[in-house]
Amino acid sequence: MNPFKFIWGMFFRLFPCPIRTVLRRVGNPGRQSPVLVTCNFYITVRRLIRKLDDMDVWLLIADSKGVNVWCAAGGEEFNTHSVVSAIKTSGIQDLVDHRNMIISPLSAPGVQAKEVQKQTGWSIRWGPVRIEDICAYLKNNQHRSEEMKRVTYNWRERLDTAIGPLFPFYFVGAIGFLLFGQHLLLNYLAISAATFFFFMLGCPWLPGRSGLTKVIVLEAILAISLVAAEIYVTPNTFSIRADLIIAMVMLFIYGSELGGLAPTMPSDLDPFLARLGIGAVGNVAFAGTVRTELINGLRELTYYREKCVSCRSCVEICPQGCWAFDDEKHAVLTKKEKCTACRACIVQCEGEAIKAEAKS
Amino acid sequence: MFSYIFMKILESRPRSYDRLMNKVSRGRVVSVKQAVVAELIASGRILDIGCGTGELAVMLIAQGASVDGFDINPKMIEIVRERIVTQNLESAFSVRHMGVDGMDGLPDSYYDAVVSTLVLSELSDDERRFAFKHALRVLKPHGLIVIADEVVPRKTIKKLIHTMIRIPMLIATFLVSRTTTRPLANLSGELTAVGFTIEKETRSHGDSFAIVVGHLAQENQI
Secondary structure (H helix, E strand, C coil), X not given: CCHHHHHHHHHCCCCCCECCCCEEEECCCCCCCCEEEECCEHHHHHHHHHHCCCCCEEEEECCCCCCCHHHHHHCCCCCXXXXXXXXXXXXXXXXXXXXXXXXXXXXXXXXXXXXXXHHHCCEEEECCCCHHHHHHHHHCCCCCCHHHHCCCCCXXXXXXXXXXXXXXXXXXXXXXXXXXXXXXXXXXXXXXXXXXXXXXHHHHHCCCCCHHHHHHHHHHHHHHHHHHHHHHCCCCCHHHHXXXXXXXXXXXXXXXXXXXXXXXXXXXXXXXXXXXXXXXXXXXXXXXXXXXXXXXXXXXXXXXXXXXXXXXXXXXXXXXXXXEECCCCCEEECCHHHCCCCCHHHHHCCCCCEEEEECC | CHHHHHXXXXXXXXXXHHHHHHHXXXXXXXXXXXXXXXXXXXXXXXXXXXXXXXXXXXXXXXXXXXXXXXXXXXXXXXXXXXXXXXXXXXXXXXXXXXXXXXXXXXXXXXXXXXXXXXXXXXXXXXXXXXXHHHHHHHEEEEEEEEXXXXXXXXXXXXXHHHHHHHHHHXXXXXXXXXXXXXXXXXXXXXXXXXXXXEEEEEEECCCCEEEEEEEECHHHCC
16 A cells, blocks of 8 residues: 555545556456456555455556546546557457456446447446445346446445545645634634534435535524624624634535535536636636536436437436336436436437537 | 646647747747757658647658647647648648557558657556557658657756656646656667667756657568
């Protein structure tokens, strides 16, 4: 284990944590062994290798700019070219007799299976969503149960996905208080941590569909408390005001990030920034992307029944299980309300029957 | 040549890429390209790996060469295509959108030279090996390969100074562009390993930049 990369990958996940793109042997793979393809985010690779401990597989680490599969595929950093390049340049073609690769279905918004096959001759088999299921999937003749196809966001996943991206805010705040308000440092540390655990553990039970709407109730309670403290608490102290304001600010940060962290929710922050006219920060684009426009209602998911070739990609790949098949073997968007605008169905549809059409 | 590290930020602004890159490098990028052109006085057909905005290709065409270029960045390709039309370069310059993994589709023994400037340090080890292997294949028997890129200095003290100066720039670039470049540790060695013979290696900028010229080793020549 690389301790620096582990700490960086765990607590500063807002930034990439890349490792070398390379073909790795896990166990003692042979010419018929499965080929797994994943991103080059340190934490993902480490977890995958630990889970694959008793298996014999080829692990092909493809370039995702050091970002996890879901985020990199959504941001098109883990894309068709990443996988094609890894297949062609790693030498894997000379080491196995088959031409099948297993890849996380969370890569579907970026990696187009049909194009990979066209360019390399390799077929993509969508594996399980969670790393925890990879051994069961391999031992079960590469069969996915329904649970293996869909994302969840249980309390462990909420803490795991939230600590990494939110810790830098916590850290920067702590440095700020250390330099400019030492007398409030302990209050800040305690209140930020408490609100974090309260919000991340309790968010499924808070009203609202998005992170920002979920914090509205809490912000309102805190705002009322702030006013009440001004009126009724005598003597009112600076500390009480500061504590309540810290809680409000931190909850707003957690709330605005939640949609981006949760695979079960559409992103809040990007569409919000796009509405404000902030198109991009650095190389990360907010405005003008299909995903953002789908969330902001500028586009809508449209299905052209006559173009459907019954490939079932939409049903297999949607992490939320939004698509089903009718008796005539055509797709039906049965759970539109659960769509997170990840675009996986659009990218993978073999008949190009699913599109994100601009609203007139 | 430390300013090269900012390339990753400037790549997101392809329309002003050449101008900004020359500005931050204080004209050194142009000098590097001129030095590469100087190695290739003879006209002929040249492959430009990672052609970017086509600046090097235009210099080569001015010397009488014809150039096939490719780049993975679609925005760069768009600019090159505009450049080809506006500068009437259709007969001498063709370009395609692909990465080095697409080099296996190029014809055997077709090019008089293969060039690459400021590209290879962005590639993985596997991609670089693949690119060199196919560069060897596509070159004519007496063809040349000319690579200009950021490298790790050879002496420990220079290596240390290079790392120390590079770190803050690397952090700044990484925070803005979420990616960076990796200086090559053994460029000539990698070329030799696939079958090139190194004619010369010119180091500059505190030993941190190299222009390497090679040709097919005798046993690889037809």
